[in-house]
Amino acid sequence: ISSLFLITDSFTLVNEESGRITLIGWKENDLSLYFSFAYSILIGYLADFKSIKNKYFFILLISCSLMFIKAVILTGTRAGLISIISTNLLLLFSLFLNKFNIFKKTIIIFSNCIFMILNSINNTSINDRVLVDNFNTVGGRLVHWLLALKITNNNPLFGVGLENYQKLSLLEIGKWDPQNLLIELYAITGIIPILIILIL
Numbered sequence: 002i003s004s005l006f007l008i009t010d011s012f013t014l015v016n017e018e019s020g021r022i023t024l025i026g027w028k029e030n031d032l033s034l035y036f037s038f039a040y041s042i043l044i045g046y047l048a049d050f051k052s053i054k055n056k057y058f059f060i061l062l063i064s065c066s067l068m069f070i071k072a073v074i075l076t077g078t079r080a081g082l083i084s085i086i087s088t089n090l091l092l093l094f095s096l097f098l099n100k101f102n103i104f105k106k107t108i109i110i111f112s113n114c115i116f117m118i119l120n121s122i123n124n125t126s127i128n129d130r131v132l133v134d135n136f137n138t139v140g141g142r143l144v145h146w147l148l149a150l151k152i153t154n155n156n157p158l159f160g161v162g163l164e165n166y167q168k169l170s171l172l173e174i175g176k177w178d179p180q181n182l183l184i185e186l187y188a189i190t191g192i193i194p195i196l197i198i199l200i201l
Contacts, residue, residue: 003024003032003035003036003072004036004039004068004069004071004072005068006024007022007023007024007032007071007072007075007076008068008071008072008075010022012024012025013025016029019077019126020077020125020126021075021076021077021078021126022075022076022077023076029076029077029078030076030078030080032072032076033073033076033078033080033081034080034081036069036072036073036076036081037069037073037080037081037084037085039069040066040069040070040073040084040085040088041084041088043062043065043066043069044066044088044089044092044109044113046062047059047062047063047066047105047109048092048095048102048105048106048109049102059105063108063109063112066109066112066113067112067113067116070085070113070116070117070120071116071120073085074117074120074121074124074127077124077126077127082117082121082127085113085117086117089109089110089113089114092106092109092110093106093110142179142180142181144174145170145174145176145178145179145180145181145184146179146181146184148169148170148173148174148179149166149170149179149184149185149187149188150184150187150188152165152166152169152170152188153187153188153191156191157187157191157192158191158192158193159190159191159193160186160187160188160189160190160191161188161189162189163189166188166189183195183198186198
């Protein structure tokens with residue numbers, strides 16, 4: 002239902018600067034993560050679908066997978082695209098490991114990949130974020146990450162604290178959010194919380 006709202010431009014907001022689209026009350030990244038999870042679960046179910054006795058139901062589910070892809074493309078997130086590509090690569094890899102449902106898996110991979118390519122080619126938001134603001138700088142985040150690590154070198158055990166981290170980041174690069182939980186925690190609180198999270 003959410004992907005249909007996004008595709009049909011109902012209850013949506015457009016980020017004028019980036020051209021990314023989201024639903025009212027949602028951030029683009031959060032919505033994309035939600036669609037990516039739904040897509041992965043649906044593809045897992047489709048790949049394991051025991052029989053195609055009900056072809057119409059199978060076609061309906063393939064259509065739903067295409068709607069999720071379209072919704073992720075509209076949100077303009079790189080992580081969502083990586084998630085869709087990874088899911089299809091895993092499905093492709095499973096063709097070589099398990100001969101179960103080869104025909105259905107091939108239909109899923111072919112239809113989903115072709116649909117994603119055709120819808121991504123002319124999408125300005127995707128082209129800008131992947132080709133212009135490309136993966137070499139991790140969407141501009143690499144500068145933040147390197148600065149956070151540099152700041153924390155002075156006190157790796159306990160970090161520099163939230164206020165100090167914000168002040169130093171604002172002075173150096175004009176922004177303070179590295180958009181990476183582990184690096185942010187490391188900079189603010191030091192290595193101990195990170196080790197606890199990684200162990201858990």
